Every structure is written in structure tokens, then in C-alpha cells.
Amino acid sequence: MESNRTAEVDATPYDELLGLLSSKNAQIGVIGLGYVGLPLASLLHSSGYSVVGYDIDAEKINKLKRGVSYISYMDTGIVKTLSESDHFFPTTDFNQLERCHVLIICLPTPVGSHDEPDMSYVFSTASQISKILRPCTLVVLESTTYPGATDTDLIKILEKSALVVGEDYFVAFSPEREDPANEKYKTCDIPKLVGGVDEKSSILVEQLYKNGGFQKPVRVSSARVAECAKLLENTYRAVNIALVNELKIVFESMDVDIWEVLDAAGTKPFGFQRFNPGPGIGGHCIPVDPFYLTWKAKETGTPCSFIELAEKTNTRMPFRVVDRTQDALNEDMKCVKGSCVLLLGIAYKPNVDDIREAPSLVVWTKLLELGANVEYHDPYVPVICHTRKHPQLAMEESVTKGELSSRIHKYDVIILVTNHSCFGKYSFLNGFKGIVIDTRNQIPRHNGLRVVMA
Incomplete structure (x- = not known):
């Protein structure tokens, strides 16, 4: 050359x-x-x-x-x-x-x-x-x-x-x-x-x-305008995801289905853009970029209280999934300690192999702290790579599709964290007698499964 x-x-x-x-x-x-x-x-x-x-x-x-x-x-x-x-x-x-x-x-x-x-x-x-x-x-x-x-x-x-x-x-x-x-x-x-x-x-x-x-x-x-535009793009998403995550909890206390509300609001042809709630936010951008903006804002003496509140809301969502799991087990007169839990999908978003900042890793770590036995199934992530925040999970291996069919009845709880399209209509859950925690509103309700929304 x-x-x-x-x-x-x-x-x-x-x-x-x-x-x-x-x-x-x-x-x-x-x-x-x-x-x-x-x-x-x-x-x-x-x-x-x-x-x-x-x-x-x-x-x-x-x-x-x-x-x-x-x-x-x-x-x-x-x-x-x-x-x-x-x-x-x-x-x-x-x-x-x-x-x-x-x-x-x-x-x-x-x-x-x-x-x-x-x-x-x-x-x-x-x-x-x-x-x-x-x-x-x-x-x-x-x-x-x-x-x-x-x-x-x-x-x-x-x-x-x-x-x-x-x-x-x-x-x-x-x-x-x-x-x-x-x-x-x-x-x-x-x-x-x-x-x-x-x-x-x-x-x-x-x-x-x-x-x-x-x-x-x-x-x-200028370069600064381009820098700010990038931060705005992902902060916009973080704030709106935090809004629907918070409303999910609020509407639940009122016995209102957040998903039906979103469908209804989505019929408006202007002035509304849909964001879906979930188990938290992940990836390299949305959980990270707002901190670059709030950090710089503090340096200039102009704090971003609104953005910081949104980050707190999104950060607590994985812990809510654990709380819902614990409550569901309690209803069956069981405790988290000693229970067998399967995480279904651990990538930060569907159809990718990226686990950076994935909420699944927070859920996993918290369940381990509570004494649960945790496994996962994710065709996109056959082995957990080293991560900065969860190094103890490195080299853990996914339950394979073949293993899942023969082992599914040993689990007390299955938590859907990431809804990969390869999971299809979740027919592999048919006949499962334990608890299914659905964080994505994806699990069918007509096949006898006990589904708990989180």
C-alpha cells in the first residue's frame, strides 16, 4: 500500500x-x-x-x-x-x-x-x-x-x-x-x-x-452542534421511555392496561409518537448518552433535573421485574431463594447479540443475590462475554433450544426479558406449569399459562 x-x-x-x-x-x-x-x-x-x-x-x-x-x-x-x-x-x-x-x-x-x-x-x-x-x-x-x-x-x-x-x-x-x-x-x-x-x-x-x-x-x-444533536436524539428516547415506564406502574394501580392505552393513543395521526415500556433500557447509547449531557450541564452550572429523573425511572425498572417475580412466588408460598429461574432473551434489544447495559444482567445479578438459581436462553448470545458491571456472569452459557424442551418443567419462573423474533408465538411454553413474567406484552394469554405482567 x-x-x-x-x-x-x-x-x-x-x-x-x-x-x-x-x-x-x-x-x-x-x-x-x-x-x-x-x-x-x-x-x-x-x-x-x-x-x-x-x-x-x-x-x-x-x-x-x-x-x-x-x-x-x-x-x-x-x-x-x-x-x-x-x-x-x-x-x-x-x-x-x-x-x-x-x-x-x-x-x-x-x-x-x-x-x-x-x-x-x-x-x-x-x-x-x-x-x-x-x-x-x-x-x-x-x-x-x-x-x-x-x-x-x-x-x-x-x-x-x-x-x-x-x-x-x-x-x-x-x-x-x-x-x-x-x-x-x-x-x-x-x-x-x-x-x-x-x-x-x-x-x-x-x-x-x-x-x-x-x-x-x-x-x-460546528462540532458542538453535532455533539448536542446526538445527545438530544438519545435523551429524547430515554425520557419518553421513562414516561411510559412510569405510566405503566401508575395505570396498573388504577387497574388499567398500559398496552391498551398505548394502542388507543396511537390512533391519533399527529402529535403522538409511541414508546413502549419494558424491563429497563440497554445498549451503548440510551442508558449512557444522557449522562454525558447532565455531566456537562452541571459543569456549566445548569443541572438537568428532568433528564436525571428520567434516568432514575429507567434504572429502577429491572428491580421492579425482580419485585414482581418475588411477589408471584410468594403467592405460590415459595421464596426466591432456592427457586429456579430462566431468563428468556438477555440481549438489550430484539434480534441482536449485544448485552451492553442490558437490563437482563441487572435482573440476573439481583436474583442471584436473593439466592435464586438462574439460567438463560438466548440464541443470539450463546456465551456471556465479559462486561464491566457484571464480570461475575462472564462465560455463562445459554440453555440451547434442544435442552429447553427437556428442562422447561424444572423452572419455577420464566422471565421474558427480550422478545427475539425467533421465539415466534412462544409455543415452546405450552404446558409450562410455573410462572411466566412478561415484560414485553408478548406472551399469549389463551394457552393456559400463568402470566404476570411486569
């Missing part, structure tokens, strides 16, 4: 980079090949760019070289195309990125033990970039962050290179908007927000994604 860093006489780094992006001769480096980075790398590659894909996980890189997908909803054929290409280069060697004209950061931005932003992955990578940064380079952050992180903290680290932002190199923020397993909206279909730290950076990042296969790049006035 040869570098294309050859500029015309007197061409500025900006002019050279704009030309390389326009002609698709720029080499693109994607840092982090997870559920955001790999689809992005694939789209840029299919659009004609030469792409270097970097990840510290050697297993991922080896699978990519063999043409094997490690993302459940990403077609193996797409990955095979990448593996056979002469302009896609998966690597664990960070120095390979030195040849790239664009460096796109797609790394986790979780929260710490006190709900503070954890930018360690991004900032440590920025420090590595500063050591290889050369003129005629665009650095793009896609990871969710707090307002001002790109134009202040990120640049402060990159300035260690002694290069001048806006003259030698350029910086922008373009938030990822992936929705895993969404069959309606693919990566290329989702409008791509772009905002640079200056005018030139904005023009360059817009050119990158316009030529990179995105149908609708949307340029905003």
Missing part, C-alpha cells in the same frame, strides 16, 4: 486533502471495528476508498482476513468481499494508520462508576494519533461525547504533534447513528450529521461522507 501524499507545488494541506477526497484517492483509517466501525469501513470501501481497519482485538482482525463476520446482523458475504479486496487492510498495528489521510475514531465512550463520562478510549487513541499525525490529515470523531469535547479536549491532545489545526490538519465530529438489526434503515440511508471545528474541516468532512456512500450528509455549523 503506497501513500498518495504527493501535493502539487504550492498546494495547501487543505487543497490537497480536498482533492484527494473528491477523487477518492484518500486513504481512510477506521479506528475500532465494532458494530459502528465495521459497517462504516465497509460502506467507505464499497464507495471506492482504500480503507485501513484498525482494532486491538486480534480475533476480530483474523476473522476479517478469513471473511468471517463477528457481527450477527452483518452479512458474511459483505465481510468476505472485504477480505478478498486489495484495498481493505485490517490490522492490529496502529502504525499502519500513519499512511492514512483520514482517521475516523469509532470507540466506546461509556460512563464510569459515578456516571461520569469515560473518554479514556478516545483520549488514549488521540494521544497515539498525535505521534503519527502528518499534514494533510482529517481526524473525525464518531463516538458520542459531551459538547465541546472535540473542539477543546481532543484538539488539546492532537496539538502535541506541533501541527496547527485548520492549517496542517483538520478535525470534525460526525456522530454514529447505527441501529443494529434495523432492516429499514441501513448505514447508507441514515442522514449523516457533520460538523467541523472550523469552516475547512466542515467542508472536508462533508466531502468525505458525501463521496463515501451516505445519501444525505447534513452539515451543521
Whole structure:
């Protein structure tokens, strides 16, 4: 792979980079090949760019070289195309990125033990970039962050290179908007927000994604606007989910079915958007992003009490599931301690294999603390990977479909946490004599099952 860093006489780094992006001769480096980075790398590659894909996980890189997908909803054929290409280069060697004209950061931005932003992955990578940064380079952050992180903290680290932002190199923020397993909206279909730290950076990042296969790049006035837009998107969802979670409890006390209420409200053709209650919120965005906003707001002396209340409501929902389980067992003159519980679906949402921040793990941990024997069945998650908050569950294995049919009668309680479509109409529960806790309003009520809503 040869570098294309050859500029015309007197061409500025900006002019050279704009030309390389326009002609698709720029080499693109994607840092982090997870559920955001790999689809992005694939789209840029299919659009004609030469792409270097970097990840510290050697297993991922080896699978990519063999043409094997490690993302459940990403077609193996797409990955095979990448593996056979002469302009896609998966690597664990960070120095390979030195040849790239664009460096796109797609790394986790979780929260710490006190709900503070954890930018360690991004900032440590920025420090590595500063050591290889050369003129005629665009650095793009896609990871969710707090307002001002790109134009202040990120640049402060990159300035260690002694290069001048806006003259030698350029910086922008373009938030990822992936929705895993969404069959309606693919990566290329989702409008791509772009905002640079200056005018030139904005023009360059817009050119990158316009030529990179995105149908609708949307340029905003600054990186901060793009950062805030991303936080608003997911905070909006968190607040509205909290609203229906709270109303579920309120309506239940009034002997009113929240699901029927939602169906009724949904008949209004304007002014209402439906959100469904559940066992809590999960994934990398909705449980995390609002904390980036509230943390920054506190720093500026403007707390977000409304958002914080919504987060508290969503956080307590998994514990309500445990409470409902405990109450149902008590009605059968049983206690949680010593009972056998099956969690049905543990991914954070249907039809994905992602368990980050999944409410099922909170339910599981609390049941263990109460002395229950807990197993799970999830075809998407055959083995529990290591998680930061629930490391004790690592390497637990799913009950297989075959095992489930022969073991189902040993359980005292089955809790539906995640309603994967592969569960169908839940006919495998037919004849089950124990308690079914339904957190998703999915279990049929006409087959003799004892169903408790939670």
C-alpha cells in the first residue's frame, strides 16, 4: 500500500486533502471495528476508498482476513468481499494508520462508576494519533461525547504533534447513528450529521461522507452542534421511555392496561409518537448518552433535573421485574431463594447479540443475590462475554433450544426479558406449569399459562 501524499507545488494541506477526497484517492483509517466501525469501513470501501481497519482485538482482525463476520446482523458475504479486496487492510498495528489521510475514531465512550463520562478510549487513541499525525490529515470523531469535547479536549491532545489545526490538519465530529438489526434503515440511508471545528474541516468532512456512500450528509455549523444533536436524539428516547415506564406502574394501580392505552393513543395521526415500556433500557447509547449531557450541564452550572429523573425511572425498572417475580412466588408460598429461574432473551434489544447495559444482567445479578438459581436462553448470545458491571456472569452459557424442551418443567419462573423474533408465538411454553413474567406484552394469554405482567 503506497501513500498518495504527493501535493502539487504550492498546494495547501487543505487543497490537497480536498482533492484527494473528491477523487477518492484518500486513504481512510477506521479506528475500532465494532458494530459502528465495521459497517462504516465497509460502506467507505464499497464507495471506492482504500480503507485501513484498525482494532486491538486480534480475533476480530483474523476473522476479517478469513471473511468471517463477528457481527450477527452483518452479512458474511459483505465481510468476505472485504477480505478478498486489495484495498481493505485490517490490522492490529496502529502504525499502519500513519499512511492514512483520514482517521475516523469509532470507540466506546461509556460512563464510569459515578456516571461520569469515560473518554479514556478516545483520549488514549488521540494521544497515539498525535505521534503519527502528518499534514494533510482529517481526524473525525464518531463516538458520542459531551459538547465541546472535540473542539477543546481532543484538539488539546492532537496539538502535541506541533501541527496547527485548520492549517496542517483538520478535525470534525460526525456522530454514529447505527441501529443494529434495523432492516429499514441501513448505514447508507441514515442522514449523516457533520460538523467541523472550523469552516475547512466542515467542508472536508462533508466531502468525505458525501463521496463515501451516505445519501444525505447534513452539515451543521460546528462540532458542538453535532455533539448536542446526538445527545438530544438519545435523551429524547430515554425520557419518553421513562414516561411510559412510569405510566405503566401508575395505570396498573388504577387497574388499567398500559398496552391498551398505548394502542388507543396511537390512533391519533399527529402529535403522538409511541414508546413502549419494558424491563429497563440497554445498549451503548440510551442508558449512557444522557449522562454525558447532565455531566456537562452541571459543569456549566445548569443541572438537568428532568433528564436525571428520567434516568432514575429507567434504572429502577429491572428491580421492579425482580419485585414482581418475588411477589408471584410468594403467592405460590415459595421464596426466591432456592427457586429456579430462566431468563428468556438477555440481549438489550430484539434480534441482536449485544448485552451492553442490558437490563437482563441487572435482573440476573439481583436474583442471584436473593439466592435464586438462574439460567438463560438466548440464541443470539450463546456465551456471556465479559462486561464491566457484571464480570461475575462472564462465560455463562445459554440453555440451547434442544435442552429447553427437556428442562422447561424444572423452572419455577420464566422471565421474558427480550422478545427475539425467533421465539415466534412462544409455543415452546405450552404446558409450562410455573410462572411466566412478561415484560414485553408478548406472551399469549389463551394457552393456559400463568402470566404476570411486569
